[in-house]
Amino acid sequence: MRNYLIAGNWKMNKTPSEAAALAKEILPLVKDADYRVMVAPSFVCIPAVASVLKGSNVIVAAQNMAGTESGAFTGETSVLMLKDLGVEMVILGHSERRHIYGETNEQINEKVKLALSHGLSPVLCIGELLEEREAGKAESVCFEQLEKGLVGVSESDMDRVIIAYEPVWAIGTGKTATPEDADAIHAACRKKIASLYSSSVAEKVVIQYGGSMNPSNVKTLMAMENIDGGLIGGASLKADSFAELANFNK
Ligand SMILES: O=C(CO)COP(=O)(O)O
Numbered sequence: 001m002r003n004y005l006i007a008g009n010w011k012m013n014k015t016p017s018e019a020a021a022l023a024k025e026i027l028p029l030v031k032d033a034d035y036r037v038m039v040a041p042s043f044v045c046i047p048a049v050a051s052v053l054k055g056s057n058v059i060v061a062a063q064n065m066a067g068t069e070s071g072a073f074t075g076e077t078s079v080l081m082l083k084d085l086g087v088e089m090v091i092l093g094h095s096e097r098r099h100i101y102g103e104t105n106e107q108i109n110e111k112v113k114l115a116l117s118h119g120l121s122p123v124l125c126i127g128e129l130l131e132e133r134e135a136g137k138a139e140s141v142c143f144e145q146l147e148k149g150l151v152g153v154s155e156s157d158m159d160r161v162i163i164a165y166e167p168v169w170a171i172g173t174g175k176t177a178t179p180e181d182a183d184a185i186h187a188a189c190r191k192k193i194a195s196l197y198s199s200s201v202a203e204k205v206v207i208q209y210g211g212s213m214n215p216s217n218v219k220t221l222m223a224m225e226n227i228d229g230g231l232i233g234g235a236s237l238k239a240d241s242f243a244e245l246a247n248f249n250k
Pocket residue numbers: 009094166170171172173174210211212213231232233234235
């Protein structure tokens with residue numbers, strides 16, 4: 001059994017006070033979850049959310065971070081700042097970062113390595129565009145993002161790396177990959193990780209699915225052999241639906 005992770009990516013939603021209120025509402029609903037639960041508020045909401053969740057079973061994550069430790073990078077947020085706030089995980093290479101802000105595999109790889117060197121767990125997001133899927137390139141796009149995102153990451157560091165497969169066409173669209181299609185990509189990525197590292201790393205690595213996961217499809221997705229959790233956008237913004245996802249097995 002892998003160490004499943006159900007995670008809410010709040011994206012650019014909620015003010016700090018709204019985010020703290022959502023965290024307060026979520027807390028009692030997920031306190032008995034059998035698996036790891038994580039939320040990723042926006043940077044400015046992290047202090048308020050972290051103070052609500054302190055000492056609880058809910059992990060606080062960031063949605064991004066700079067690829068450099070500190071310096072003249074106006075508008076950026078560093079790994080040191082996140083650590084100081086009690087952040088334990090960081091989502092990196094989300095498709096919105098790749099496609100809206102032009103982040104490259106190389107930049108994402110720098111961030112992955114920096115997060116690891118400071119003890120944070122990176123959630124490395126990968127996923128193909130609709131036209132790439134239609135051209136039969138879903139696997140090769142994911143493999144390239146995996147391989148380039150993990151350059152220089154050691155086998156022992158892989159214990160802390162989480163992969164999130166988010167087909168771009170399924171994000172915020174209400175379209176979900178079928179459980180079988182998602183599982184096929186997860187299985188292929190696991191094989192790829194076995195070839196990059198070892199079969200024991202591949203067997204242990206947590207691969208989340210993201211893209212319109214919600215209370216009505218979570219059970220069938222989570223029943224698939226290679227799906228080890230969810231990275232959830234829209235359905236994580238309401239305490240009751242997020243709690244249903246976190247307690248999907250009950
Ligand atoms: O991008 C996502 C999570 O990172 C998925 O978003 P939705 O669940 O809103 O499709």
